[in-house]
Amino acid sequence: MFAQVLLDGVLMGxxxxxxxxxxxxxxxxxxxxxxxxxxxxxxxxxxxxxxYKICGIDPFxxxxxAFILLFVFGFLxxxxxxxxxxxxxxxxxxxxxxGLSLIIANIALLAWKGDYRLVNPEYAGANFNFAxxxxxxxxxxxxxxxxxxxxxxxxxxxxxxxxxAIRATSQSKDxxxxxxxxxxxxxxxxxxxxxxxTGVAGSLxxxxxxxxxxxxxxxxxxxFFIVVxxxxxxxxxxxxxxxxxxxxxxxxxxxxxxxxTYVVMFCILYFVLIFRPAGIFGKGIVE
Amino acid sequence: MVVLLAIVPIDISGYWLRLITFIxxxxxxxxxxxxxxxxxxxxxxxxxxxxxIGAYVTGIVMLKLGIPFFPAMFIGAVISGIMAVVVGIPxxxxxxxxxxIAMLVFAEGMxxxxxxxxxxxxxxxxxxxxxxxxxxxxxYCMFGAVLLTVGTTYWFERSKFGFALMAIREGELAAEVSxxxxxxxxxxxxxxxxFVAGIIGxxxxxxxxxxxxxxxxxxxxxxxxxxMAFFGGAGTLLxxxxxxxxxxxxxxxxxxxxxxxxxxIVGFIVVIVVLYIPxxxxxxxxxxxxxx
Numbered sequence: 001m002f003a004q005v006l007l008d009g010v011l012m013g014x015x016x017x018x019x020x021x022x023x024x025x026x027x028x029x030x031x032x033x034x035x036x037x038x039x040x041x042x043x044x045x046x047x048x049x050x051x052y053k054i055c056g057i058d059p060f061x062x063x064x065x066a067f068i069l070l071f072v073f074g075f076l077x078x079x080x081x082x083x084x085x086x087x088x089x090x091x092x093x094x095x096x097x098x099g100l101s102l103i104i105a106n107i108a109l110l111a112w113k114g115d116y117r118l119v120n121p122e123y124a125g126a127n128f129n130f131a132x133x134x135x136x137x138x139x140x141x142x143x144x145x146x147x148x149x150x151x152x153x154x155x156x157x158x159x160x161x162x163x164x165a166i167r168a169t170s171q172s173k174d175x176x177x178x179x180x181x182x183x184x185x186x187x188x189x190x191x192x193x194x195x196x197x198t199g200v201a202g203s204l205x206x207x208x209x210x211x212x213x214x215x216x217x218x219x220x221x222x223x224f225f226i227v228v229x230x231x232x233x234x235x236x237x238x239x240x241x242x243x244x245x246x247x248x249x250x251x252x253x254x255x256x257x258x259x260x261t262y263v264v265m266f267c268i269l270y271f272v273l274i275f276r277p278a279g280i281f282g283k284g285i286v287e
Numbered sequence: 288m289v290v291l292l293a294i295v296p297i298d299i300s301g302y303w304l305r306l307i308t309f310i311x312x313x314x315x316x317x318x319x320x321x322x323x324x325x326x327x328x329x330x331x332x333x334x335x336x337x338x339x340i341g342a343y344v345t346g347i348v349m350l351k352l353g354i355p356f357f358p359a360m361f362i363g364a365v366i367s368g369i370m371a372v373v374v375g376i377p378x379x380x381x382x383x384x385x386x387x388i389a390m391l392v393f394a395e396g397m398x399x400x401x402x403x404x405x406x407x408x409x410x411x412x413x414x415x416x417x418x419x420x421x422x423x424x425x426x427y428c429m430f431g432a433v434l435l436t437v438g439t440t441y442w443f444e445r446s447k448f449g450f451a452l453m454a455i456r457e458g459e460l461a462a463e464v465s466x467x468x469x470x471x472x473x474x475x476x477x478x479x480x481x482f483v484a485g486i487i488g489x490x491x492x493x494x495x496x497x498x499x500x501x502x503x504x505x506x507x508x509x510x511x512x513x514x515m516a517f518f519g520g521a522g523t524l525l526x527x528x529x530x531x532x533x534x535x536x537x538x539x540x541x542x543x544x545x546x547x548x549x550x551x552i553v554g555f556i557v558v559i560v561v562l563y564i565p566x567x568x569x570x571x572x573x574x575x576x577x578x579x
Contacts, residue, residue, distance in 0.1 A: 033384040084562060091330050092561050094387055095517065098332075099557025102510070106550040217506070221395065224388040259403055262395040269389055273377040286381065 004133055005254045006247060011139045013246025015208075018146035019201035019219060020226035021153060021238045022194035028233025028285060029170040029190040030086065035097040036077070037223055038216025039104040040070055040195045044202025045211040046112070052119050059119050059207050063145065066203040067196045074195025079188040086187065101216070108213035116210040124207070142204040149200050153193070154235055166190050170233065225265050229272055231279025232286070240280070292430060304422055308494070310535045311429035315487045316508070317515035317527035318436035322480035324513070325521035326443055327473055328456035329383045333390030334512055336397045337367040337481035339503035341488025343401060343408055346416045346498050351407075356419075360489030367485025368478040375477045380470065391506070398504035413499040416492055425494040432487050433528075439479060440524050452476055456522065511538075514553055517560050520567025529568050 019041055026034050044066040051062040081100070085092045127136040157163035168176040169186045177183060205219075222245060230241030245265075252264055278284040292307075299307075320334045344363035348354050354362070374393055378386045401408045408414055443449035451472045454462035463469050492498055511534065519530025534553070541549040564571050 027384075033388060081558075081562075088565075089328065090382065090384055091324075091328050092565065094330050094384060095513070095557055096561040098513075099554045099561065102554030102557065103551055104554075106547045106554065110547040110551070221388070221392050225392065228385070228389075257403065259399050261399070262392055263399050263403075266389075266392045266396040269392060270374075270377055273381065273385065273389065277381060 005250050007133055007135070008139075009247030009250030010243060011135075011143045011246070012250065013243035014143040014146040015201060015204050015242075016222060016226055016246050017239045017242025018149045018204065019198050020223045020230070020242055021150050021235050022196075022198035022201070023223040024227045024230070024233055024235060024238045025153070025157075025197075026191055026194040027227065028235075029166055030078075030082075030093075030187055032082070032086075032090065032093040032097065033224075034191075034194070035094065035101045035220065036104065037198060038218070038220035039101050039108075040074070040198040040216075041202035041205065041219045042105070042108060042211075042213060042216040043073070044070060044199030045206035045215065046108070046202075047199070048203040048206045049117055049119050049211045052121070059121060059203070060141065060145070063200055063203050066199040070199030071192040071196035073192075075188050075192030077195075078191035079184075082191065083184060083187060101220075105213055105216060112213055114212060114214065116212050118210055119206045138207050142207055146201065146204055149197055150235070150239055153197050156193075157235070162186075162189060166193075221262070221265070225269060228269060228284075229280055231281055231284025234279060234281065234283040234285075237279050237281050237283055301422065304426055306539060308422070308426045308429050310532055311426070311433050312487060312491060313511065313515060313531040313535045314528050315429065315432040315436045316484060316512045317519070317531040318433070318440055319480050319483040319487065320509075320512040321516045321521055321523075321527045322436075322439060322443065322483065323477050325516055325523070325526070326449065326452040326456060327476055329379065329473065329477075330387045330513070331390050331477075331480075332387045332509060332513075333392070333394030334480075334484060335504055335506065335508040336390070336394040337371060337484035338488040338491070338508060339394075339397060339401065339500075340367045340370055341485025342492035342498055342503045343414070343488075344485075345489035346414050346492045347407055349416060349493075350414070356489075356493050360486060360493070363489040363492075364482045364485035367488070368482035371477045371481030372474050375474045379473045379477065391509075394504055394506065394509065398500045401500035401504065408500070409498075411500070413497055416496045416498070418496050419493060422494075425490065428490045428494075429487070432483070432490060435486065436483055437524065437528070439483065440527075443476075444524055448472065448475070453522070510553070514557055517567055518556055520569030523567070523569045526567050526569045533568075 022040070023034060023037050026032065047066045047069060048059050048062040051057045051065060052059050077100070082093065082096060085096055123137055127134050157167055165176065165181045165186055166189070168179065168181055169183055173183050226241035226245050227238055229244055230237030230239070248264065249261060252258065252261055272280070276282065278286045316338065320331055324330050341360070341363040344366050345359045348359040348362050349356060374390070378389045402410050404410065443452065451462065451467045454465065454467055455469050455472060459469055488503070515530040515534045516527045517530070518534060519528065520526025537552070538549060541552070560567060566573070
């Protein structure tokens with residue numbers, strides 16, 4: 001029983017990590033806490049839902065669509081709106097992304113109503129037994145896809161020229177500029193990339209959880225928790241943070257009460273911020 | 288103006304009395320968040336927590352201990368203030384972004400606490416307070432809360448402590464090296480701001496006579512406080528008063544029938560304020576006057 005609870009937590013943790021890394025990447029490079037993050041997840045989930053519902057496309061095949069559409073959306077949002085206040089005090093970027101999040105979530109509510117929707121292909125309920133564990137196929141597949149997304153992002157940042165330019169900008173904006181990297185397009189690409197990976201996570205989430213316009217709020221807070229615990233702007237830390245939250249939630253739900261998630265999360269945040277403000281590995285950005 | 292508002296309730300109908308009392312409540316709440324966010328630059332996404340704590344503590348103390356309303360309200364507000372200082376200790380050391388979202392988690396956590404502690408708070412069934420239907424009384428209570436908020440803001444505007452806070456907002460490091468104990472000042476401002484929110488929560492509890500965790504800790508309340516303060520002009524005396532009055536009237540006109548449209552409009556107000564009038568309506572008017 002206990003081992004099964006842990007396993008459920010790990011499977012969840014993979015998806016959690018995949019939606020937190022985008023948040024971490026955007027913070028690491030642009031130094032903004034992106035409140036629209038939850039809405040990126042919601043949009044990704046709805047892209048999968050509608051393509052599945054209307055066109056009958058298998059949910060897993062909708063992942064590239066979520067990636068591309070959210071990249072374009074994130075890119076344009078940064079380029080034409082958020083970039084205007086990139087040099088302003090941080091409270092301005094918090095407020096701006098908060099306003100955008102209100103607009104997007106409520107347009108979605110107006111258009112799609114508040115109903116809870118499900119993505120349920122025939123294989124949705126199927127699972128297999130391995131040793132003493134019961135593993136749903138969908139959870140395992142989404143777990144693998146989530147890890148692939150995180151690894152892909154990390155590889156992109158390490159191995160490509162654009163990835164290097166992004167990392168350079170994150171380390172020092174002026175240093176990058178001296179090397180011929182112009183920050184404005186890098187900001188837009190980073191924001192687009194962060195949105196795209198988050199959209200993929202939303203798409204994956206829609207296969208296990210209900211899809212509704214206000215779903216973003218909880219996931220924003222989860223992302224924040226993961227990223228603070230793992231270290232802001234540190235992508236491998238986000239992976240660890242995701243597993244920690246996944247396991248923690250599974251334990252709380254099974255042994256304490258599902259209604260206390262935020263209480264436990266806040267207590268942990270409280271002590272992490274006192275004793276390990278750079279995350280449990282000490283590799284995050286502290287300002 | 289103050290005298291006019293003080294004699295107004297003598298002959299107006301119930302609808303107007305209720306509406307104006309609500310506007311007072313919003314002016315007080317917007318003014319309360321303005322004390323921390325407007326003067327120090329620390330955006331509090333969980334400010335409703337202090338309103339909710341004030342409301343619940345007032346209700347619980349009145350019901351379980353039989354203490355009369357005013358001392359109960361005071362106890363609620365003091366506990367709100369103390370909670371703010373305790374929560375502020377780790378979160379206010381870092382830059383504002385951490386504070387903003389950690390506070391949002393805090394408010395959601397407090398909502399869960401109110402839901403889980405059924406024996407004390409009534410949990411999901413809600414908490415019913417002693418019924419008192421003298422609405423003129425609540426008009427004056429909220430009016431008093433407005434005077435308290437405005438008075439405190441005026442003190443911030445004029446005192447050495449207020450200048451220290453504004454120095455933090457304009458540049459925390461510079462304030463620190465100029466000899467301001469920034470951490471201490473932020474904590475005190477946060478405590479005062481939460482105390483004011485707690486007072487208003489207490490009045491709200493007795494006025495509504497029924498508390499429910501989803502209402503008392505509603506994240507939309509925080510959204511309103513922030514938007515009102517910034518729309519009017521954060522970090523000014525008149526800003527929250529103007530912003531709260533305007534937005535409360537817009538809400539009254541739109542909320543019932545066009546709920547989502549109303550929130551979309553609120554979102555656009557935030558975006559427009561940030562991009563075009565970062566000092567709010569008060570700042571805009573000041574610029575126009577100075578330009579002449």
